[in-house]
Amino acid sequence: MRQGQWETVIGLEIHVQLATRSKLFSGAPTAFGAEPNVQACAIDLGLPGVLPTINGEAVKMAVKFGLAAGATIARHSVFARKNYFYPDLPKGYQISQYELPIVSGGGIEIELDDGARKRINLIRAHLEEDAGKSVHDAFQAMSGIDLNRAGTPLIEIVTAPDLRSAREAVACMRKVHTLIRYLGISDGNMQEGSFRCDANVSLRPAGSTTLGTRTETKNLNSFRFTELAIEHEIERQRELLEVGQAITQETRLYDPERNETRPMRSKEEANDYRYFPDPDLLPLELDPETIETIRRDLPELPDARCGRFLRDYGLSPADSQQLAGARELADYFEAAVAAASGEAKLAANWIMGELTAALNRNNLGIGQCPIDAARLAGLILRIRDRTITGKAGKEVFDAMWESDLEADAIIESRGLRQVTDTGEIAAMVAETVAANPAQAEQYRNSPAEKRVKLIGYFVGQVMKKSRGKADPQQVNDLLRSLLEK
Amino acid sequence: MAFENEQIAGIARLARLGLRESELTAYNRDLSRILEMIEAIRGVDAATIEPLAHPLEISARLRADKITETDQRDKFLAIAPSTSAGYYLVPKVIE
Numbered sequence: 001m002r003q004g005q006w007e008t009v010i011g012l013e014i015h016v017q018l019a020t021r022s023k024l025f026s027g028a029p030t031a032f033g034a035e036p037n038v039q040a041c042a043i044d045l046g047l048p049g050v051l052p053t054i055n056g057e058a059v060k061m062a063v064k065f066g067l068a069a070g071a072t073i074a075r076h077s078v079f080a081r082k083n084y085f086y087p088d089l090p091k092g093y094q095i096s097q098y099e100l101p102i103v104s105g106g107g108i109e110i111e112l113d114d115g116a117r118k119r120i121n122l123i124r125a126h127l128e129e130d131a132g133k134s135v136h137d138a139f140q141a142m143s144g145i146d147l148n149r150a151g152t153p154l155i156e157i158v159t160a161p162d163l164r165s166a167r168e169a170v171a172c173m174r175k176v177h178t179l180i181r182y183l184g185i186s187d188g189n190m191q192e193g194s195f196r197c198d199a200n201v202s203l204r205p206a207g208s209t210t211l212g213t214r215t216e217t218k219n220l221n222s223f224r225f226t227e228l229a230i231e232h233e234i235e236r237q238r239e240l241l242e243v244g245q246a247i248t249q250e251t252r253l254y255d256p257e258r259n260e261t262r263p264m265r266s267k268e269e270a271n272d273y274r275y276f277p278d279p280d281l282l283p284l285e286l287d288p289e290t291i292e293t294i295r296r297d298l299p300e301l302p303d304a305r306c307g308r309f310l311r312d313y314g315l316s317p318a319d320s321q322q323l324a325g326a327r328e329l330a331d332y333f334e335a336a337v338a339a340a341s342g343e344a345k346l347a348a349n350w351i352m353g354e355l356t357a358a359l360n361r362n363n364l365g366i367g368q369c370p371i372d373a374a375r376l377a378g379l380i381l382r383i384r385d386r387t388i389t390g391k392a393g394k395e396v397f398d399a400m401w402e403s404d405l406e407a408d409a410i411i412e413s414r415g416l417r418q419v420t421d422t423g424e425i426a427a428m429v430a431e432t433v434a435a436n437p438a439q440a441e442q443y444r445n446s447p448a449e450k451r452v453k454l455i456g457y458f459v460g461q462v463m464k465k466s467r468g469k470a471d472p473q474q475v476n477d478l479l480r481s482l483l484e485k
Numbered sequence: 486m487a488f489e490n491e492q493i494a495g496i497a498r499l500a501r502l503g504l505r506e507s508e509l510t511a512y513n514r515d516l517s518r519i520l521e522m523i524e525a526i527r528g529v530d531a532a533t534i535e536p537l538a539h540p541l542e543i544s545a546r547l548r549a550d551k552i553t554e555t556d557q558r559d560k561f562l563a564i565a566p567s568t569s570a571g572y573y574l575v576p577k578v579i580e
Contacts (some may be wrong), residue, residue, distance in 0.1 A: 020550045021550050021551065021552055022550050022551060022552050022553070022554075026554060027548075027551060027552055027553030027554045028552070028554040029552045034556075035571055036570070036571040036572050037558045037561070037562065037571055037572065038556040038558045038571075039556070040558070040561070041554035041557070041563075042557075045561060050503075053545075053546070053548045054545050054547060054548060055547070055548050056547030056548055056549060056550065057550035058550070059547060064511075076544075078538040083499075085501055086578070087573075087575040099536075100538070103521050116510050131571075134578060135572065135576070136577065138570075138572075139569055139574055140571070141576075141577055142567070142569075142574040142575065142576065142577055143575050144569065144570070144572030144573070144574055145572055145573040145574070145575055146571075146572055147573070168527070179544070244552075247488065272499055274499070277538040279518050279539070281539075281545060282541065282543055282544050282545040282546075283538050283539055283544050283545065284541050284544065284545050285544035285545070293516070447568055
């Protein structure tokens with residue numbers, strides 16, 4: 001079969017660490033970066049005689065996700081033991097949910113490369129505890145085990161096999177990432193492992209409706225690695241299938257250094273987790289009032305906010321999407337617009353242009369931006385009322401970035417006010433034309449289409465003379481009338 | 486007997502039990518008898534019975550999200566067979 005005759009089928013399992021203070025079943029802290037094992041208590045260690053008790057906040061966060069994804073929230077759900085042996089799993093089982101998860105169904109919408117939207121169905125999202133971490137290179141012939149993360153609450157979000165390419169998979173992952181950060185249920189920090197994903201990938205002949213044999217690639221902890229790993233896996237499977245070989249159903253690990261996936265030795269045996277209801281834990285019951293209260297407290301969600309930016313502020317779809325893509329950025333934008341008398345277009349341009357560039361240069365997030373929304377609005381207002389030119393605005397912006405000064409103070413102290421005195425500008429225009437007789441002559445002898453380029457030369461000269469303070473449009477008009485006299 | 490000895494070996498592997506080849510048949514016999522008991526339960530008509538997750542008819546009480554545990558690492562490390570620099574040490578596991 002030739003290339004292009006295979007259809008890719010991908011489903012994701014996304015693990016989201018919930019932003020609770022304490023663990024899912026114990027009162028030990030969950031903060032990242034502590035000394036090894038100082039945040040692992042007797043319950044997390046699975047010592048005899050301990051009893052897990054569920055963290056209500058983690059339950060609430062899982063419900064928030066379910067409601068935001070339009071899913072069904074189970075009035076009755078059950079915790080189960082998933083049994084396997086690994087050194088960073090002290091109890092020999094992970095407390096998870098199996099037959100009756102807290103969230104079922106629902107879906108999210110992703111935007112495809114061509115701008116079309118596609119719904120990705122969710123199968124379920126369940127609550128479970130995280131495992132600890134193994135350190136392999138620090139101890140000779142031994143592995144070090146840090147159980148601080150053991151028992152940290154997660155939701156595992158399982159998508160339907162609705163994704164058809166690595167790009168779609170990453171778009172889906174990004175959408176979930178945006179959503180959980182909007183909901184405030186996770187910090188989504190991928191470097192720290194708060195948001196990671198396993199990808200189930202299979203191929204089938206185009207047009208077929210049965211699923212091919214899949215592999216599961218584990219622990220993808222960046223958007224880029226997810227895309228690369230899935231692309232690699234698609235290619236690997238295609239090569240096997242095209243020479244008539246079968247795909248082995250197995251768990252694979254992505255190696256970013258070699259950009260390849262390889263089978264995980266510890267998972268060679270088919271998964272047999274022997275789930276059963278955890279006798280230590282009572283079923284989780286949620287009454288409809290509790291669920292409704294959580295629903296009422298949901299923030300405005302990314303899609304709704306994007307739609308509102310489009311409608312109320314008249315932004316382009318791309319701009320709306322970008323600004324609504326992160327809650328802090330959207331909040332900043334709206335605060336700036338409110339403080340700048342509703343000047344949305346300029347605010348959007350400055351935030352996505354100069355501000356984002358400066359943040360990126362300095363490796364800062366919008367939360368650490370040295371210019372707050374009100375101060376940026378001060379600058380936008382002066383550009384809008386033509387006190388300064390856009391060019392001078394950049395100088396003001398840089399000065400604001402380096403200081404606590406307001407735009408007005410910088411404009412005054414640096415004398416950046418736009419020259420609006422027509423007489424003063426007219427004088428500069430006249431001087432410039434007089435100083436460049438050859439160019440003026442050339443302009444007059446040129447056809448209209450060449451004049452555009454020539455007048456640019458003069459505008460540049462006048463702007464330089466005015467140190468960027470003249471209104472370029474006004475200069476343009478004055479030049480034309482003088483040169484075409 | 487209900488199992489092949491190979492299946493018994495597989496179950497033992499999952500449970501990390503080091504059974505000798507010679508023990509497989511005895512374990513097979515015991516496990517098969519347990520399975521026979523389960524078969525008897527299978528005979529009961531359970532179509533109208535809700536699956537039971539817990540024998541008590543009460544539900545989980547939700548705990549407040551508060552840190553209530555203090556660091557007792559030194560005590561826990563003291564009862565572990567091997568530790569270093571605050572870590573528990575185990576024979577090397579590598580993926």
